[in-house]
């Protein structure tokens with residue numbers, strides 16, 4: 018096959034490209050330039066698209082003896098990922114930009130262009146298994162990235178190759194070291210790549226300015242404080258609320274109302290939810306018959322819980338959780354899995370969370386940890 | 388492999404390889420007084436004399452440097468500092484916006500760090516700088532430290548009338564530097580006859596080694612050094628002479644200059660075939676820069692080995708990659724350090740819109756180019772352009 022390897026400059030995509038070459042494919046490397054001003058990321062060492070990262074990717078491509086190019090997707094990335102990220106926070110939701118980037122950039126903009134240029138598929142260093150069109154969790158549970166790939170459609174998955182899903186991250190580093198790649202010991206990137214200093218609140222404050230509003234206690238309805246902008250909060254958040262309440266019990270963000278800029282907070286017993294409604298879903302294979310039983314993961318690195326998935330309003334879903342969950346934020350994806358201990362949990366599809374509420378178990382205390 | 392990127396670098400000539408290999412096997416610092424040092428010095432000085440003769444300069448006007456970039460930096464910064472030192476009112480630099488980055492970024496550095504003021508020259512749509520434009524920009528010249536206009540442009544190949552420009556600058560007492568990196572070996576370059584005060588050239592564009600260049604500097608021109616040390620090269624460029632590279636550079640320059648007339652004719656024939664062939668298959672292709680048969684001062688107004696073409700609706704990046712995959716090597720002209728294609732500053736300077744700038748490719752021919760190279764390109768260009776048009780990157 019003619020494969021286009023997306024090479025971020027990190028160890029995973031380097032090894033993925035190397036394995037694709039080993040497998041006998043005709044591989045070309047591309048580094049995606051996503052930041053409009055590449056120099057600004059120079060000092061923010063862990064951004065995924067700095068000048069050094071482009072250099073690291075090029076070094077690996079040269080060692081593999083494959084052609085290498087930099088594709089400038091800064092405009093698309095700003096429109097589809099960064100602007101969306103800001104707009105979602107502005108609307109009181111909590112987006113997942115990595116998922117959005119996979120959906121719109123890597124497996125739309127890049128894939129479309131790759132196809133037009135005569136490539137059969139895009140290979141990336143994501144930790145997820147993909148065989149026979151079935152997307153599954155990585156064997157390395159700690160590094161599994163199936164959550165941020167859950168949005169891919171059958172057409173996109175048919176043109177994706179994930180060579181790393183069957184191995185652990187340690188094994189990936191070993192392979193890189195065996196091959197003498199300088200990136201073998203390069204630190205993982207944890208942050209949102211376009212916020213290399215990790216200060217999401219500061220980034221949003223710069224974009225959205227100060228938009229003060231009240232902090233309201235859910236139990237009493239009283240205003241207990243002021244905030245500079247709802248974008249500084251995520252449902253389920255406990256730290257950094259900037260208030261102290263007499264009873265010493267921890268308070269959690271329960272809800273964000275962007276129009277009145279009200280952030281509602283309350284104690285743990287009020288923070289749990291057991292029923293979620295979503296926007297329209299995407300499915301990794303054909304749409305399954307509703308309702309069905311599944312496991313749902315409600316945020317990156319979240320713990321999956323059993324659920325029943327049924328049809329909801331406006332083409333969305335209703336997801337009824339077996340256990341009460343805390344910190345379920347609108348805007349995050351509910352990724353649905355079919356458990357399979359042997360071959361890896363199978364990703365069925367996903368849908369963006371619209372609302373989350375306590376419906377069926379009013380008196381049980383929240384059981385899930387943050 | 389079809390190599391159509393000779394303006395980036397061109398294969399080393401066999402006679403250069405032989406001369407350098409022989410020299411590399413010898414010991415000797417050209418500054419030493421003993422027999423080995425004398426032998427090294429003799430080799431370097433012979434190279435200096437031959438190179439000077441080939442370019443119409445005196446041997447004492449030849450300063451060996453580490454390449455074109457260093458020569459440009461030395462000329463722009465060195466002349467600026469020396470002229471401002473002599474008269475603090477001279478803070479202005481007059482320069483064309485289509486220069487190589489070695490000149491542009493030196494000028495911008497002086498503006499940021501040394502209080503220089505920059506006057507950008509008007510450039511014709513062909514890429515040429517006219518004496519009128521230079522005269523207007525210089526004014527009475529009293530506040531100008533230095534002017535710089537390249538002999539031939541590295542992207543679109545346009546040649547300017549450097550002798551006329553030097554006379555214009557001298558009319559108001561301003562020294563002129565010219566970057567002749569692309570011109571030497573393709574058009575007639577006579578330093579003395581041109582009247583310029585400083586001229587940059589480099590070895591690897593004419594079959595010599597990389598990292599070896601020259602600044603030709605008039606004896607009376609004051610130039611503040613960038614590198615201080617052992618006082619080599621008239622005290623303007625310290626550092627132990629790289630004798631093997633200098634020998635190679637000398638041989639390459641003499642070969643390129645002596646073989647120029649025949650080679651230029653052959654390059655022109657191949658280049659015209661290439662352009663005609665592409666036009667036939669991609670009728671809406673557009674030539675950037677001066678017309679193929681343009682004339683300046685009875686010589687070519689466009690480098691004979693240069694073809695710079697825009698393919699409307701296709702990205703230069705995509706074209707480059709598709710050609711590379713078919714074994715054809717060319718260039719999009721300009722890339723930033725991270726490898727991201729930006730619309731070329733040269734095309735922007737000649738008034739091309741960003742889409743035209745982004746859709747262009749440079750094919751440059753050199754001493755190893757043959758009809759087979761042109762045939763190879765013509766065999767694939769139509770489907771490649773068609774595919775690149777379908778791929779239209781990142782646009783919606």
Ligand SMILES: Cc1ncc(COP(=O)(O)O)c(C=O)c1O
Nearest residue numbers: 454455456487489541566568589
């Ligand atoms: C016009 C021009 N000036 C300067 C240079 C830089 O020369 P060098 O590569 O020897 O530093 C080049 C080559 O890239 C050039 O084309």
